Amino acid sequence: MLKNIDWENTINSRRSIRSFEMRPVEEEKMHMLQSFIGGMKMPFRHNVTIRMFKANPNKKLYTAFSSPPDNVAFITTTDNCSIATAGFIGEILILYATSLGLSTCWYGHYLLTELERVMPHLGAYTELENAKWGYGKGEVEGERAICITPLGYWKQEGVRLIDRMQTSFFSHKRKQISELMENDIKEENLPPEILYALDLARKAPSAANRQHWRFTVSSDFKTISIAMPVGYKHIKWEHPNVDIGICASHFWLGLKIKNIDCKVSLREEQGRVVWIFEI
Structure with missing residues (x-):
């Protein structure tokens, strides 16, 4: 699943796009995406x-x-x-789509009634008092679309000034690793492989570019944790x-x-x- 993809270049080049051409993704690329989804093996349940x-x-x-024709939803319990x-x-899927030349945008405040109309997913929970934007907040019964993303091609004409400014500067500025470390481990003392992985981690997109993750590395460099404060x-x-x-x-x-190789867990x-x- 992960082979033959330049993940580093993809992470460095991926941008959130909010202006799309109104044309569908080619059938060949859609098949590639479906095949990738079917073969995804994660290191955790x-x-x-x-x-x-x-x-x-x-x-x-x-x-x-405006939404392009093709879109993706990520659905799970809450x-x-x-x-x-x-x-x-x-x-992982968004980065793979980026490697195929497709544009995306993480989006959580979608209009729930419209999503249910184009992609029925609430089932027995349709009649509940659901939120207007996104699935809402807190833990609720059943599964929900946590986020969605458009899937298509960037339309550069007519992009608002604020989008141009964000694309050129604001949304890409990242904190240094030293600003994100939670314990006394110094950046210059990190093994090069861990430093490399943390450098990719700090480049992740986040809502309003808040970059609220923090890194903790054990003294023997065998255990690394990532969490918000x-x-x-x-x-x-x-x-x-x-x-x-x-x-x-x-x-x-x-x-x-x-x-x-590492063991991945979350709690x-x-x-x-x-x-x-755990390495």
Whole structure:
């Protein structure tokens, strides 16, 4: 699944896009995506489902921009650990799509009624008092679409000034590894393979570019954990554990690139999800 893909270059080149051409993805690429999804093997147990769906070319679903024909949803239960795994698994697929020349955008505040119309998924929970934007917050019964993403081609004409500014600078500025370390381990003392993986991890996308992940490395460099600070609250995003999962996926890919095997686990601790990598 992971072979023959330049993950480092893909991570460095991937951008969030909010202006799309209204044309479908080629059938060959759609088959490649489906095949990739079918072959995805994660280093942990999960119940995330990836669903592709069609949407109408209007602003109902994403509200801020018109949807291209092809889209993807990441569906799972709504406990914090499952939400975090949706981020991890979703980012692997999004990066693969990027390697195929496709544009994407992580999106959690979709219009739920429109998503249910174009991709029925609520089942018995349709009649409940559901949230308007996204699935809502907190743990609810059943499975929900934690996030969705458009899947298509960037339309550069007509992009708003704020989008141009964000594309050129703001959303790509990243904190240094030294700013993200939680213990006394110094960046210059890290083994090169771990430093490489952490460098990819710090480049992960996050809501409003908050970069709220923090890294803890054991003194023997055998255990690395990734989590947000205890008590962290995002300014507008209800599910920051999605972003932590995205960051964790980048770190895992970095280790894989360096041919380092590791055990991956996650647990909820003090109201946040902690990813643990044991080398």
